[in-house]
Amino acid sequence: MKSPYAVQVFDLLHRPGEMRERELDITVPEGFGNAVIGVPTGAQLHIDLRMESLHDGILVSAEVDGEAVGECVRCLIEMRIPLEVELQELFAYSQDEAFEYEVQDDTIDLEPVVRDAVVLSLPFQPVCQEDCLGLCPQCGVRLLDNPGHEHEAPVDPRWAALAGLAGETGESAEDVDGAENNGATEEKR
Numbered sequence: 001m002k003s004p005y006a007v008q009v010f011d012l013l014h015r016p017g018e019m020r021e022r023e024l025d026i027t028v029p030e031g032f033g034n035a036v037i038g039v040p041t042g043a044q045l046h047i048d049l050r051m052e053s054l055h056d057g058i059l060v061s062a063e064v065d066g067e068a069v070g071e072c073v074r075c076l077i078e079m080r081i082p083l084e085v086e087l088q089e090l091f092a093y094s095q096d097e098a099f100e101y102e103v104q105d106d107t108i109d110l111e112p113v114v115r116d117a118v119v120l121s122l123p124f125q126p127v128c129q130e131d132c133l134g135l136c137p138q139c140g141v142r143l144l145d146n147p148g149h150e151h152e153a154p155v156d157p158r159w160a161a162l163a164g165l166a167g168e169t170g171e172s173a174e175d176v177d178g179a180e181n182n183g184a185t186e187e188k189r
Ligand SMILES: [Zn+2]
Pocket: 072, 073, 074, 075, 076, 077, 127, 128, 129, 132, 133, 134
């Protein structure tokens, strides 16, 4: 099956000065992103594409619009951020190592270019809002949803551990009161 990222460019090949504009609507066949946020499989990407024929190859300029889905690294709530990524790459005719991307037959494959540009634009530490307070370290509720949330008698687990430790190493004086039981038996006559 043809990749939705593949674009035919036969009408541009070796015609320096020619230019085409196209719009692509892609249903992402395989999701991509970093560990915490990305474009999921099945998401929609809209690509405004401009292709210019040069002597060396075809210069592609594109704007990619879509949505990334992930979770806030502090409070773990699902979050969606709009994507608006611009890129520009040359797809070369020659298989010279100097060029990262090549025109293959009469086609250019935008997938690696789009993926790289989008992944680069993604935040590594996405937060639902700048002042997200995260989760309560004691009970795990989301603090933004529970303003003023606090616990009656907060017991710091470190204090609890220390208290336990002190009890264990407390001197346990050995009882040496060997109460000798002299069976004081009174002999009665
Ligand atoms: Zn958050």
